[in-house]
Amino acid sequence: MPTDLDDDDDTPLHCATGKTRLHVEADLAANADIMLEKDQTHYLLNVLRMGTGDRVLLFNGRDGEWVAEIVETAKKSCRLHVSERTRPHMELPDIWLLFAPVKKARLDFIAQKATEMGAGLIQPVITRRTIVSRVKDARLQANVIEAAEQCGLVAVPQVREAEKLDAILDRWTEQAPGRRILFCDEGAAPGGALAILEGLAKEGGRGQSFALLVGPEGGFDEGERARLHARKDTVALSLGPRIMRADTAAIAALAAVQLVLGDW
Amino acid sequence: MPTDLDDDDDTPLHCATGKTRLHVEADLAANADIMLEKDQTHYLLNVLRMGTGDRVLLFNGRDGEWVAEIVETAKKSCRLHVSERTRPHMELPDIWLLFAPVKKARLDFIAQKATEMGAGLIQPVITRRTIVSRVKDARLQANVIEAAEQCGLVAVPQVREAEKLDAILDRWTEQAPGRRILFCDEGAAPGGALAILEGLAKEGGRGQSFALLVGPEGGFDEGERARLHARKDTVALSLGPRIMRADTAAIAALAAVQLVLGDW
Numbered sequence: 001m002p003t004d005l006d007d008d009d010d011t012p013l014h015c016a017t018g019k020t021r022l023h024v025e026a027d028l029a030a031n032a033d034i035m036l037e038k039d040q041t042h043y044l045l046n047v048l049r050m051g052t053g054d055r056v057l058l059f060n061g062r063d064g065e066w067v068a069e070i071v072e073t074a075k076k077s078c079r080l081h082v083s084e085r086t087r088p089h090m091e092l093p094d095i096w097l098l099f100a101p102v103k104k105a106r107l108d109f110i111a112q113k114a115t116e117m118g119a120g121l122i123q124p125v126i127t128r129r130t131i132v133s134r135v136k137d138a139r140l141q142a143n144v145i146e147a148a149e150q151c152g153l154v155a156v157p158q159v160r161e162a163e164k165l166d167a168i169l170d171r172w173t174e175q176a177p178g179r180r181i182l183f184c185d186e187g188a189a190p191g192g193a194l195a196i197l198e199g200l201a202k203e204g205g206r207g208q209s210f211a212l213l214v215g216p217e218g219g220f221d222e223g224e225r226a227r228l229h230a231r232k233d234t235v236a237l238s239l240g241p242r243i244m245r246a247d248t249a250a251i252a253a254l255a256a257v258q259l260v261l262g263d264w
Numbered sequence: 265m266p267t268d269l270d271d272d273d274d275t276p277l278h279c280a281t282g283k284t285r286l287h288v289e290a291d292l293a294a295n296a297d298i299m300l301e302k303d304q305t306h307y308l309l310n311v312l313r314m315g316t317g318d319r320v321l322l323f324n325g326r327d328g329e330w331v332a333e334i335v336e337t338a339k340k341s342c343r344l345h346v347s348e349r350t351r352p353h354m355e356l357p358d359i360w361l362l363f364a365p366v367k368k369a370r371l372d373f374i375a376q377k378a379t380e381m382g383a384g385l386i387q388p389v390i391t392r393r394t395i396v397s398r399v400k401d402a403r404l405q406a407n408v409i410e411a412a413e414q415c416g417l418v419a420v421p422q423v424r425e426a427e428k429l430d431a432i433l434d435r436w437t438e439q440a441p442g443r444r445i446l447f448c449d450e451g452a453a454p455g456g457a458l459a460i461l462e463g464l465a466k467e468g469g470r471g472q473s474f475a476l477l478v479g480p481e482g483g484f485d486e487g488e489r490a491r492l493h494a495r496k497d498t499v500a501l502s503l504g505p506r507i508m509r510a511d512t513a514a515i516a517a518l519a520a521v522q523l524v525l526g527d528w
Binding site: 109 | 354377414454461502504507515516517519522523526527528
């Protein structure tokens with residue numbers, strides 16, 4: 001559902017099926033009845049001027065995508081009747097994107113692009129040089145849902161609350177056992193990223209689990225770099241000889257990882 | 265120089281040297297005197313409150329990066345004296361990005377990100393399903409320059425005017441002899457992109473020249489796809505099983521190409 005987060009671009013989407021897609025929390029199955037809450041009701045009835053008999057596509061990130069028909073409308077809610085499944089559920093690649101948050105538009109951008117590109121989990125990470133100290137989790141979640149709705153995803157990446165890098169690393173071995181951390185290291189020599197990613201692909205195939213970690217403008221500080229390099233479950237990656245903004249680096253790194261270790 | 269194109273994000277850059285960087289047209293060499301025009305003068309003197317004796321970095325896309333000192337100021341111009349070179353010129357990878365333009369913010373975004381990621385040439389391409397019919401070349405150029413200034417580039421990608429895909433293909437063999445067109449094909453089966461890119465890398469090494477071609481929301485139409493597939497100098501690429509917005513696809517594809525065929 002387009003929110004106020006949306007930009008001024010009303011270009012129809014690449015992925016548009018021509019049908020409106022809504023993310024819902026409820027379970028989806030044939031003959032289920034789904035009640036929409038106020039905002040989604042407003043969007044369907046007032047913004048899109050839909051009414052009884054009109055059809056939309058629903059997904060919840062678990063049950064695939066389903067056709068549903070508006071069967072009853074009220075001022076602040078409406079009831080949809082679910083009929084048939086249009087697409088089965090499809091898991092996202094098990095690739096996490098951990099990134100130092102940046103401000104406003106660029107943070108929205110990372111959430112939207114990472115969703116489109118198939119990240120399985122998205123988490124802001126507060127590093128020592130991170131300037132943004134508060135991340136609105138609801139806004140991050142809204143961006144992820146909106147991107148999933150617009151781009152025809154049936155799965156939705158998990159969104160985790162922002163956390164300090166040191167705290168994440170303290171508990172990594174217990175919380176994400178076996179998951180390798182690929183961190184974008186400004187100090188790494190350019191030119192080796194492909195070979196490193198391919199080495200990882202050969203080691204364990206695409207069944208391995210990875211977390212990509214991208215620092216803030218200014219990079220990780222020396223203490224953070226030392227701590228990351230000292231771990232056995234980390235791999236340093238260079239993204240070439242030019243310096244990118246943090247949001248560009250996050251998306252570029254995710255593309256590289258999806259190409260070699262994901263499902264592209 | 266930040267323009268009105270800039271978003272609300274004043275986060276210091278990853279790449280910031282701590283010094284202001286300006287792109288100029290003039291030749292740069294030791295002891296050269298450079299006159300800045302009105303907008304750049306306003307930016308230095310009024311926005312940044314600089315004055316005589318302050319130093320900035322200059323680059324023109326040809327001569328590397330140089331330190332220059334403000335030696336004389338007037339209301340609408342100022343004179344800089346160039347002293348020493350801080351970085352040599354560095355060529356960009358010979359990778360072109362041809363993309364179907366999208367609206368406003370997303371077009372700015374493609375220009376900025378493609379510059380940061382090291383595209384050598386950027387050109388909007390009008391395909392049959394392209395909805396945006398006019399592209400402001402000056403705005404595209406301004407975005408490219410701004411990204412180059414902010415991200416410490418010494419080279420600046422060439423910006424070409426928007427042109428119709430058919431016209432570009434009609435003259436391709438003469439205008440870009442030997443340059444392969446990698447086009448993002450929604451009809452291609454996912455999973456083969458890495459092998460295809462690596463095949464190209466093995467064929468001719470990184471010295472080959474490529475143009476990446478990314479279609480609009482809705483993809484290339486069947487006639488365009490047929491024409492692209494029929495050429496001997498084209499290669500179809502899939503960007504995985506999820507559908508991305510056109511701007512996301514452009515950046516993701518550029519990352520993939522830079523990783524395997526460029527200088528990452």
